[in-house]
Amino acid sequence: MTEILLNAAQGGFLNSEFAEVSISLLDGLWENIRLFSSTLLFALPLGLIITFGSMSKFRPLKYLTRLFVWVIRGTPLMLQLFVVFYVPGLIFNVPMQDRMTAALIAFVINYSAYFSEIYRGGIESIPKGQYEACQVLGMTKGQTFFKVILMQVVKRVVPPMSNEIITLVKDTSLARVIAVSEILMAAERFSRKGVIWPLFYTAVYFLVFCGGLTLLFGWIEKKLDYYKG
Amino acid sequence: MAILEVTNVHKSFGSNHVLNGIGFSLEEGSVLSIIGSSGSGKTTLLRCITSLETADEGKIVVNGNVVFDSENQHKFTKDEIRKARLSVGLVFQSFNLFPQYSVLENVTLAVKLHAKDRPDYKANKKAIIEEIEAEGMELLRKVGLAEKRDAYPCELSGGQQQRVSIARALAMKPDILFFDEPTSALDPELTGEILKVIKGLAADNMTMVIVTHEMSFARDVSDYIIFMDDGVIAEQGTPEQVIMNPQNERTKAFLSRFQQ
Ligand SMILES: Nc1ncnc2c1ncn2[C@@H]1O[C@H](COP(=O)(O)OP(=O)(O)O)[C@@H](O)[C@H]1O
Numbered sequence: 419m420t421e422i423l424l425n426a427a428q429g430g431f432l433n434s435e436f437a438e439v440s441i442s443l444l445d446g447l448w449e450n451i452r453l454f455s456s457t458l459l460f461a462l463p464l465g466l467i468i469t470f471g472s473m474s475k476f477r478p479l480k481y482l483t484r485l486f487v488w489v490i491r492g493t494p495l496m497l498q499l500f501v502v503f504y505v506p507g508l509i510f511n512v513p514m515q516d517r518m519t520a521a522l523i524a525f526v527i528n529y530s531a532y533f534s535e536i537y538r539g540g541i542e543s544i545p546k547g548q549y550e551a552c553q554v555l556g557m558t559k560g561q562t563f564f565k566v567i568l569m570q571v572v573k574r575v576v577p578p579m580s581n582e583i584i585t586l587v588k589d590t591s592l593a594r595v596i597a598v599s600e601i602l603m604a605a606e607r608f609s610r611k612g613v614i615w616p617l618f619y620t621a622v623y624f625l626v627f628c629g630g631l632t633l634l635f636g637w638i639e640k641k642l643d644y645y646k647g
Numbered sequence: 648m649a650i651l652e653v654t655n656v657h658k659s660f661g662s663n664h665v666l667n668g669i670g671f672s673l674e675e676g677s678v679l680s681i682i683g684s685s686g687s688g689k690t691t692l693l694r695c696i697t698s699l700e701t702a703d704e705g706k707i708v709v710n711g712n713v714v715f716d717s718e719n720q721h722k723f724t725k726d727e728i729r730k731a732r733l734s735v736g737l738v739f740q741s742f743n744l745f746p747q748y749s750v751l752e753n754v755t756l757a758v759k760l761h762a763k764d765r766p767d768y769k770a771n772k773k774a775i776i777e778e779i780e781a782e783g784m785e786l787l788r789k790v791g792l793a794e795k796r797d798a799y800p801c802e803l804s805g806g807q808q809q810r811v812s813i814a815r816a817l818a819m820k821p822d823i824l825f826f827d828e829p830t831s832a833l834d835p836e837l838t839g840e841i842l843k844v845i846k847g848l849a850a851d852n853m854t855m856v857i858v859t860h861e862m863s864f865a866r867d868v869s870d871y872i873i874f875m876d877d878g879v880i881a882e883q884g885t886p887e888q889v890i891m892n893p894q895n896e897r898t899k900a901f902l903s904r905f906q907q
């Protein structure tokens with residue numbers, strides 16, 4: 419980022435407009451980052467709870483959870499944003515006070531459903547023999563899951579999770595539709611005044627953000643590379 | 648008194664009657680080999696005794712503890728089943744080691760978890776853990792893998808992995824150790840090291856039940872042989888009786904396939 423600014427300065431391009439756009443987009447990006455990290459904070463554990471529901475031996479819970487996941491994954495996130503933002507006001511007469519909160523609720527619901535399916539895939543891919551080995555060693559169900567299964571699941575879900583999390587970075591822009599002042603909305607403010615390039619310039623921010631995450635996940639995968647299986 | 652008593656055990660999967668009234672008993676310190684063609688129910692029998700499956704009918708008593716009894720209506724709780732399992736160990740055909748743990752951790756994990764139930768655990772935590780690890784190392788020495796203590800399962804040969812899994816089962820100090828075709832997943836040149844370890848255990852008077860297709864090994868190591876066919880015991884006796892002088896036509900037919 420600074421490099422671009424520096425180059426721009428050396429080329430004599432640094433005018434007040436470029437600086438103003440950069441800072442204003444950065445302000446917008448901050449909203450994306452807030453939405454991104456809060457979504458992860460809540461959706462990562464909530465996803466695991468949904469997974470347990472969808473794998474439950476208690477049929478009604480299992481089918482209810484799977485229905486929920488099907489509905490969430492089968493409808494657009496943008497629609498879910500509208501629902502969370504408008505429905506409380508329309509039906510219960512308690513309008514959503516804070517746009518960011520509405521966005522966060524929709525994102526957490528949406529992403530925990532996706533995460534739960536990734537977790538489920540990971541858990542179901544662990545060979546039956548691992549559970550049986552724990553059983554004959556007299557381990558409890560909790561010990562089996564937390565001491566033996568979980569680490570293997572983590573290793574298996576890191577690649578699909580990194581995909582999903584990088585998608586989340588870009589999805590945060592959808593919050594624009596309920597007027598959360600995120601980066602694209604910030605750029606639009608300029609295009610409405612006839613300055614189009616800031617809209618394209620937002621790509622740089624996303625690329626840097628996603629690039630950083632890609633490096634992070636690569637590092638995690640490498641860390642987990644000490645064993646196979 | 649017999650350390651293992653199996654009486655009239657039946658088990659079906661749907662309409663597939665896999666075990667049709669199996670009964671035998673085993674004395675402490677003796678070695679029993681179970682032979683029989685694939686699909687005759689050998690694995691299912693071991694799984695019923697080690698509570699990985701629940702039999703439909705019959706009675707199983709390990710070291711005086713009733714593990715299963717269809718006559719007695721008492722429903723076993725999960726915890727009771729878990730406790731009953733502690734008296735039996737099982738070595739799987741496919742090892743089933745925990746890939747994310749080192750060799751020594753594989754051997755000691757379950758023992759350490761069980762140690763947490765000891766009343767003196769909090770007070771003597773350090774000493775208890777050290778003792779468990781020392782015992783784990785002792786077992787690794789016994790199976791010839793002391794120098795691999797920090798290796799991960801993926802870094803070992805199949806034979807070495809199976810020896811770790813034997814050490815892991817022994818670490819629980821079971822009354823009886825069961826083996827389900829412990830060499831079947833191994834290259835032929837690796838079976839010898841496993842059979843040698845099992846022979847060593849037999850010399851130490853470990854009570855063992857071994858499902859195997861290694862006939863000469865079964866003959867050498869066993870005190871007793873059971874030939875299973877279609878979910879029943881078709882013939883049983885000493886190795887001399889069953890392997891050297893089979894009486895049953897099906898035993899003869901089965902063994903003749905190994906003589907070629
Ligand atoms: N979990 C199961 N569900 C259904 N059928 C099974 C199951 N386990 C074993 N069987 C059936 O039981 C029969 C005996 O299998 P098994 O005990 O594995 O025999 P063996 O170990 O002697 O080869 C086979 O016909 C097999 O298909």
Ligand SMILES: [Mg+2]
Pocket residue numbers: 689690691827828
């Ligand atoms: Mg078998």
